[in-house]
Amino acid sequence: MKNNIQFITLLFASFFSFLSFSPLSYGQENLVLNPSFEDVILDSLSCTLYSSSERFNAAIKHWRNPTNSTSDIHHMSLNHNCSMYPLESFNPAQFLPRTGDAMVGLVLYTEEMPDRDPPLEYKEYVQGELKEPMIQGATYLVQFYAAVGNRCKYFSNNIGIAFLEQPYYQATQSKVNLSPDFNFNEVLRVNEEEKWTLLEFEYTAPTSGIKYFILGNFFGTKDTTYETRDISTLHTDAYYVFDDFSIINLTPSFDPLGPYCSNTDFTLPDTSKEGYTGTWSPQVNNQQTTTYTFTPQDPRFKPTTMTVEIIPPTVELQFDMETSVCKGSDFSLPSMSTDGVEGTWTPAINTQETTTYTFHPTIENPCLKPYSVEIKVLPLVDIALDYYCKDNQLVIEAFSFSEDQQLTYTWYINDQLIDDSAATLGLSSYANLLHPKTTHIEVVALDENGCYSTASIEFEDIQDFCFIPKGISPNGDGKNDFFDIHTFGEVDIQIYNRHGRKVYENNHYTNQWAGQSNSGTILPSATYFYQFITSHGEHYSGWVELTH
Missing domain, CATH: 2.60.40.10 (Immunoglobulins)
Structure with missing residues (x-):
């Protein structure tokens, strides 16, 4: 038997006087699913003794037969002539469930079956499921009721429970290859006063994740104590029925607190997640990491501890970086602050627009102030x-x-x-x-x-740029047909004959004059005089010879 079990102190002189004590029942959550076997598939219940583990598994929710043996479900809804009806004459128990309509029955010991090779030490088991996994280090009160079947030939000891993280199955009809986390070593006899006997113990979970448990006899015949009853019966075994399972967490639990920066005010909760009230010691200390002990007001529950980490004062991150870049220029943001804090930045770098970037440290340190920086994207020279x-x-x-x-x-x-x-x-x-x-x-x-x-x-x-022709000959040969000064850009030009009379003007001129007047008349060959002003205000004047 594993060493993490704490026995409950005996209340009376005899073992079973203690076991008949009332269970813990003050509103705490029972973790066992379908604790009284009431959630069944009525159409799948067997009228006779169960013939297979598959038949058992199909008839009830959240409970399983973890072997090839034939554990039973006794149910009040069955026909009164069914052997699995609790009061039927051939029923191994022949009494009512402790509560509700259902109970399960298991063979804990039976006479060896010599016709098997090797001889079979037949045993039956049942596997239950919890609503949620146990918490490592938490102490649980485990309670259930057991009773000896009225028609069985033997009393037996070794009613044990093994806790598991995963569902278990072993293709056997004999002892499973498990060791119990708790075992009742005393022979359980008939309780003449109440028929049912309360069995209970405390269990401290050695690991997190435990969610299943198996009930049965985990020992062979030579390690099992049995007593022959003085009755006449066809049932040559030690047959026990069970009802009303309860597993309750006795250890208060709390959501973790911290870490906090030094001088940060915080309080410790006075009520656990399970609803247990109590007090903490020592007093809150926001200067250094401290382990506090919670003592429940109800002594039936267990004290627990919580460590609250206090870390150094808030740190302002410092970075050595340029905060402005030219548009389109590649740049990067430092992955480490000047004081050695590593991290990443969001959003992604944008080289086109001014953007605010936020630094996310890779270490979890709530005392680091959030750090953001605006990188200004400067416009390029246009x-x-x-x-x-x-x-x-x-x-x-x-x-x-x-x-x-x-x-x-x-x-x-x-x-x-x-x-x-x-x-x-x-x-x-x-x-x-x-x-x-x-x-x-x-x-x-x-x-x-x-x-x-x-x-x-x-x-x-x-x-050819900035060249002013001295003569033009507009004869259509493609050479010097126009007074071409397009390299000066558009200019404001006036052309005069030798008498000073204006014969042509254009304020958007490039190369349009081919010896014509403003009215379109062909001017005679002669020397003409020009003056023009460029868009930059430059004044030019001179003469040009027109030759037809």
Whole structure:
């Protein structure tokens, strides 16, 4: 027998006088499912002694026969001629259930069956189920009632219970290969006064998860004490019936508290989850980890302890990181604070929008303050390039669409770095870098936040830019047919004859004049004079020879 059982002190001189004491019954939850065997499948009940474990299992809920033996269910609903009707003449018990309509019957000892090879020491068992697993270290009061069948030939001892984490089954009709967690060693005889005898003991769960128990005789014939009764009967066995099982947790339980930061106020509950009231000692200490003892007001219940962990004061996390980045730039957030706390960040990094990120430590420490940081995503410099003619040279100008930005520029002509950081670039100084066919110009603009953007432009035949023709011959041969100054952009132009009379004007001019007047009349060959103003305010004037 296992050593974690505590016997109840005898109340009277004889063992069975004690066992007839009333059970614990003051509203505590009974963990046994179907404790009095009342929840049965009426249509599946057997009229005669049960012929198989399958028949037993099909007739009752939450109880099982864990072997191939033939445990019985006695029930008052059966026909009075059925041998499993408790008062029928052939019924092994021949008395009523203690409560309700049902009880179970087991053979604890029987005469050896010599016709078996080897001879069979037949025994029967029943397996019950709990509503919830036992708690490791908790003490439980186990109670049930037993009675000797009136028609059995023997009295026996060894009424035992084994507790299990999983349902048990053994294909045998003899002793199971289990040891009882508790065993009643005394021979249980007839209780002449009340017929039923209360058996009870305390059991401390050695592990968590225990949810099943088996009742029966866990010892062989040579280790079982039996006595022959002075009666005439056909039942050559020790047959006992059982009713009203109860398993109650005597140890108060509480939801865990803490850990708490030092100086955090907290209270200990004065009522357990089971409804037991009591007091705690010592007094609450919010400066250091302390183990407290709960003493129930009712001495029938067991004291229990709870340890409340106190941890150092609240820690403010510190990080060394930049809190602003340029839009689209890759960046990462540190996985460890400067004081060594590891963790992760949410949400995922967003390089396009300003986002607030929250740090989640991998260690559970309620004294760590939540830490969040806003990473500001700075807009990129929004720039573009324009070009125009000034002082007879092509000028490239970079400009920003954002106001009040202080920008620094870096220029490249055909991938060659230029030593000029101004917003405008005159190309006459870099004629040696210009290509006769295609010239590529790029600028990089850097703002005060360190964010940059690039813009570029390409020119075909750049040598023709900012060139003003001295003559045109509009004869349709595709050469010098127009006064072409498109490289200056759209300009406001007036053209005069040699008498100073305005013959043509256009305020969106690029290359439309081919020697015609404003009315469309073809002007005669002659020298004409022009003046125009560019969109940048540059004034140009001169002469052009018209030849038909």
